[in-house]
Amino acid sequence: MTRPREVLWAALRRRPAVLAKIAAWSVLEVTPAFLIGHAVARAIEDGFAAGRLLTGLAWLALLGGAWLVAAVAARQVILGVAALAEPFRDDLLHHVVRGLLHEATASFRAPPPGGAALTRATLQVELARDAFAALVTVLRGFVFTLVSAALGLLTLVPALALPVLVPFALGTALFLASLPALIRAQRAHLEADEATGAELTTVAGALRDLTACGAEQSAGDRLGALVEAQAATAARLARLTALRTTALTVGGWLPVLLVLAWTPALLAQGVAIATVVGALAYVTQSLAPALGGLVEGVGVSGVRLLAALGRILAGTPAAIPPPPAARPADVTLTLRQVTFAYGPQAEPVLDRLDLEVPDGEHLAITGPSGAGKSTLAALLAGALRPDAGQVLIGGLPADRVDPAARLLIPQEAYVFRGTVLENLAYPGEASEHEAEAAVAELGLAELVARCGGYQGLLDPAALSAGERQLLALARALLSPARLIVLDEATCHLDPVAEARAEEALARRPGTLVVIAHRAASARRARRVLTLGDGAPRDRRFAREELIP
The missing domain is CATH 3.40.50.300 (P-loop containing nucleotide triphosphate hydrolases)
Incomplete structure (x- = not known):
């Protein structure tokens, strides 16, 4: 069976020029993540606190210009991600059709219409395509924002790098450690959803026969059991999803408390209060949102993508064996x-x-x-x-x-x-x-x-x-x-x-x-x-x- 990792890497490696374009525009998109702390600190210290209104406004205008550039870059990033996602969708449909043909030729029976095959070929392929695009966007944004904000923080106030970046890394690690359980729960939920869809398709197509045979109750009980199983998987997924809040708290909000706790020592060392405010801007406006996007994107889109790929590729052989090439001497x-x-x-x-x-x-x-x-x-x-x-x-x-x-x-x-x-x-x-x-x-x-x-x-x-x-x-x-x-x-x-x-x-x-x-x-x-x-x-x- 083809592994999801192979399909994902193949989708990314196939278009290096598109990846390079996305990376180039991403640098411009995260410019505000680098500038925000410096701009806020300089606007307060050199501008408003010093009584120079125009200087303060100029720093904020520079930050606003960076946001405009980021908006233009974000549009190009979205177009680049789309150029990756659409061929990826075609690849998935190819895998689905190849898997169904393999099943049909192996048994010499056509797969039944609708049911699990139809669900896999439509709903799950579209789900995987959307999740892939979201995952590429989120991971790219997280990496570039982290690098830009870390550089900005190190150049503004190096003393705060430790209390900010260490808990941020810890929160990220906690979230990544919870992913395997999330993936299993998401896969179970998708399997339950597929089973319910297949049974519903069968029941809907056989209503007349079920009524004629008096089997409405048994069919309803069977469908109800599948719905209850699907609800149970959804509840378990919701409980595991709630654990993401812990990672977000550790990585996104613990640094704020540590910066505030470090402030008296920084002031005693001659660090201006405006610089501390700039450091808080890096945490609250760049790093915390980046981690939140990672938790939300990978925790939802990434888990859905891996789970959907597992189901899509489940019936796909690693390679369809070529047909035998035996040629008889005659065709009796x-x-x-x-x-x-x-x-x-x-x-x-x-x-x-x-x-x-x-x-x-x-x-x-x-x-x-x-x-x-x-x-x-x-x-x-x-x-x-x-x-x-x-x-x-x-x-x-x-x-x-x-x-x-x-x-x-x-x-x-x-x-x-x-x-x-x-x-x-x-x-x-x-x-x-x-x-x-x-x-x-x-x-x-x-x-x-x-x-x-x-x-x-x-x-x-x-x-x-x-x-x-x-x-x-x-x-x-x-x-x-x-x-x-x-x-x-x-x-x-x-x-x-x-x-x-x-x-x-x-x-x-x-x-x-x-x-x-x-x-x-x-x-x-x-x-x-x-x-x-x-x-x-x-x-x-x-x-x-x-x-x-």
């Missing part, structure tokens, strides 16, 4: 006692099906709607794994055969925004000369010309369903795959275009399997497999017919 299809059902309690769509399709065969699969034609097509192409039995391509399990050797074209053809040639050659490579032959065979020349030639940009939304299917069929014609399965991939074409496409694909070397939605498709095939209705009393789900 062999099905042995194949059974498949969509769920452990569902009736099998296919039950103990045996089938042998020699290499180079042209097979049509027919049958009523719901008989399992698309399921069989996916099994033949290795996109689904059977619950029992074997599906072999050239003697190898279908799902372990190199994807370049097998191709499944579904009813809804995949066309992406790119050039015409990129769409035709995907996922391999093909020259314009090779593409021209396929385009000519399928009658796509007019569409290619309309799009501006092979280098013209293709807009999927501007194409009809039939045009998208023709592009996908031309892609199949150009592919190196020796097994092509068409799952009603010509249903939007007229009979003439359908016949031309199927005949062109049948002339290719290899095996062609067509889910036939028209009788003409079955008549063009050399062999037909008709799937029955799957009545429980009849365990033979299929019969073969040879067409003369």
Whole structure:
């Protein structure tokens, strides 16, 4: 599993120029943190206390100018942080999708809609993005403010560095020591929230069935228990959060008491009272707010970020293993006692099906709607794994055969925004000369010309369903795959275009399997497999017919 620390460091290291820009603007943003003590001390001592009003106002005006510069710098810092946070959000979505795909391919079942997966992909990604931006802003502000205020204090009155910076460091250390417990509590709260959201989604989608079965009470009790568990985690999180007040008191307000306690000794050493006031300004206006921001930002945003990342990355493998690259000598299809059902309690769509399709065969699969034609097509192409039995391509399990050797074209053809040639050659490579032959065979020349030639940009939304299917069929014609399965991939074409496409694909070397939605498709095939209705009393789900 990918660790949160790796994701965070990767997000920061990827854009060093943005980090440099943030650091440069941060120096200007914390200028008031350095000037405030000096400006207040000089305004009092050299200005107002000495009867020089304009001098006092000038020092305050200098401080006000620094605040204006800081406001401009703060805007640039926010833009810089946004430039880090948005790619970070994209990274998290990538991890979520990769994790869900890994789960789906591992089990050969699509994840259920909604529920925990949807929560992780939406709410927690947005939560992590916002928390990341807040954390970067807070940590940056804390570090730069601490350095600026410490330098200002050391240059104004070095004797107060010890009573100010030591308790400040102690309060910071106390807060950091409490973070592990806060992270665990926050993670438990997020897990409870995810569980509640998943159960609520399930219950909301099954209200009619629950009512019909009289299960409203049990469903309500189960949901109520999850809500109570979530409330308990929230209460524990609130108790731990209250401990942050101790750290803030030690680091932010104990220095004020120590400065006041040190004042008589400082005055006896000749330190002006205005200088003491300036030192208090550093504590109350720079250091205490910086620690408060750290406690609030890291204690809330940081904890939320780490907890959310833990949940987001929980289903993400460290790396998705590449698909096997086994290439069989031929593409003979062999099905042995194949059974498949969509769920452990569902009736099998296919039950103990045996089938042998020699290499180079042209097979049509027919049958009523719901008989399992698309399921069989996916099994033949290795996109689904059977619950029992074997599906072999050239003697190898279908799902372990190199994807370049097998191709499944579904009813809804995949066309992406790119050039015409990129769409035709995907996922391999093909020259314009090779593409021209396929385009000519399928009658796509007019569409290619309309799009501006092979280098013209293709807009999927501007194409009809039939045009998208023709592009996908031309892609199949150009592919190196020796097994092509068409799952009603010509249903939007007229009979003439359908016949031309199927005949062109049948002339290719290899095996062609067509889910036939028209009788003409079955008549063009050399062999037909008709799937029955799957009545429980009849365990033979299929019969073969040879067409003369």
